[in-house]
Structures are given as C-alpha cells and as structure tokens.
Amino acid sequence: MRLDVVTIFPEYFGPLDLSLIGKARGSGLLDVTIHDLRTWTHDVHRTVDDSPYGGGPGMVMRPEPWGEALDALAPRAEGRARLVVPTPAGAPFTQKVAHELAAEPHLIFACGRYEGIDQRVLDHAATRMPVSEVSLGDYVLFGGEVAVLVMCEAIVRLLPGVLGNAESLAEESHANGLLEAPVYTKPPQWRGHEVPEILRSGDHGRIARWRRDQSLLRTAQRRPDLLADLDPDTLDKRDVAA
Numbered sequence: 001m002r003l004d005v006v007t008i009f010p011e012y013f014g015p016l017d018l019s020l021i022g023k024a025r026g027s028g029l030l031d032v033t034i035h036d037l038r039t040w041t042h043d044v045h046r047t048v049d050d051s052p053y054g055g056g057p058g059m060v061m062r063p064e065p066w067g068e069a070l071d072a073l074a075p076r077a078e079g080r081a082r083l084v085v086p087t088p089a090g091a092p093f094t095q096k097v098a099h100e101l102a103a104e105p106h107l108i109f110a111c112g113r114y115e116g117i118d119q120r121v122l123d124h125a126a127t128r129m130p131v132s133e134v135s136l137g138d139y140v141l142f143g144g145e146v147a148v149l150v151m152c153e154a155i156v157r158l159l160p161g162v163l164g165n166a167e168s169l170a171e172e173s174h175a176n177g178l179l180e181a182p183v184y185t186k187p188p189q190w191r192g193h194e195v196p197e198i199l200r201s202g203d204h205g206r207i208a209r210w211r212r213d214q215s216l217l218r219t220a221q222r223r224p225d226l227l228a229d230l231d232p233d234t235l236d237k238r239d240v241a242a
C-alpha cells in the first residue's frame with residue numbers, strides 16, 4: 001500500500017516512523033511519503049490560505065496549491081488513488097471504513113487547517129478519483145493531522161503481515177460489532193484483585209464462552225447502539241441463552 005499525506009505541518013507525522021507502522025515501512029509492506037503543501041506554492045510567503053468568500057471567521061485553504069499537489073500525487077495516468085479528507089463534516093470513520101480503506105492500493109490524505117479546504121478542491125478531485133470525506137467523531141480538532149494519524153494506524157494494522165498475531169484482529173472491539181472482553185495477566189492476585197478463576201482453568205471452551213459473555217455484557221452496558229446495529233449472524237443461540 002502507498003500512503004501520501006499532504007500537510008502544512010509535516011512534523012506531525014514523525015510517529016509514522018515508529019512501532020508497527022515503522023516496521024511495515026521498513027519491510028516494504030507500506031510506502032509512506034509526507035508532503036509539505038507549501039511545496040506547491042509559488043509566492044515568496046508560500047501562502048496557503050486566504051479570507052473566506054461570504055465573510056465569517058478565520059481563513060480558508062486556497063485551491064491552487066492543493067490542485068497542484070493532487071496533480072503531482074495522482075496523475076491521470078495512475079488512476080489508483082483514493083483521496084481521504086478528514087473533516088468534522090465527514091461521514092463517521094469506523095472500523096468498517098478502516099477495512100474498506102485498507103483494501104485500497106493508494107491513499108492520499110489531505111490535512112486541512114484553518115476553516116478547511118476550498119470545496120472546489122474536493123469537487124475537482126472527485127472528477128478524477130474517489131473521494132472520502134470522513135470524521136473521527138463529534139468534536140472539533142484544530143486540523144486534519146491528528147485525524148490522519150489515527151486513520152493511518154487503524155488502517156495499517158489491518159494490512160496482512162503488519163500485526164504478528166492476526167488472530168487478535170478477530171476478537172478486538174468492533175471486529176465483530178461487539179466490544180472486546182477484559183484482559184488479564186500475572187500476577188494472579190494484585191492489590192486484593194483476583195484474575196477471574198475461569199481464565200486460569202485451562203478449559204478453553206468455557207474461557208471462550210466467558211469472554212463472549214463479557215463482550216456482550218460490556219456492549220450492552222456501554223454501547224447499546226452497537227447491539228442494535230449487529231449483523232443478525234453475529235449472535236447465535238448460545239448468546240441468547242447467556
């Protein structure tokens with residue numbers, strides 16, 4: 001997978017050199033390039049913003065630098081890129097969306113700042129490539145960089161070969177529409193708190209049942225909305241009996 005990130009703050013993306021993403025880059029699973037949007041400015045002040053038409057607070061990101069950046073990163077001949085634009089006005093970024101984006105050969109992330117990117121950039125890009133406007137959640141950040149870091153981590157960890165133990169993908173929160181069960185490790189007693197006896201029983205069938213019950217209980221208590229959206233095939237008769 002090829003990832004291109006366009007931003008006026010390239011330094012935000014140092015973390016992409018760390019941990020599993022860094023290893024994925026080193027192993028050739030992932031090709032990540034961070035681009036400074038000001039590369040595509042031509043004035044002495046390297047201007048990327050201007051005042052909003054129609055008035056209002058703040059500044060808007062000028063279309064010209066973005067247009068040249070996307071021309072360079074997604075030439076017509078290439079035809080494989082999807083543009084991903086974080087915005088508070090976007091569709092929810094979910095695990096399902098992460099899986100969809102993880103299947104793409106080439107993602108270009110556009111990090112907006114100020115009051116956002118001139119809408120014509122997205123409208124023009126949509127004539128040449130698929131465009132996804134996505135939101136991390138119902139709160140407002142200063143810009144798109146942190147959102148892109150989150151999305152990159154959620155997407156890259158789904159790529160084959162990145163996680164050593166792919167099995168964990170199957171049981172983690174949101175993988176099957178439920179929240180994950182609690183986890184424990186040594187010591188067996190800690191500050192008066194015991195590890196649930198079932199987990200030390202060695203009875204893998206009962207352990208799997210216990211974890212499933214804990215997952216359903218947590219989801220019902222903390223995210224009843226997820227239960228309402230569950231795929232009917234997710235629950236089986238043993239769950240109903242539980």
Ligand SMILES: CN1CCC[C@H](Cn2ccc3ccc(-c4n[nH]c(N)c4C#N)cc32)C1
Nearest residue numbers: 086087112135136137139140141143144147
């Ligand atoms: C007052 N204005 C309102 C419009 C947005 C301005 C800041 N900003 C500029 C670019 C940009 C990109 C993403 C996000 C963002 N915020 N919250 C989320 N879940 C996001 C996501 N994905 C925020 C952003 C602040």
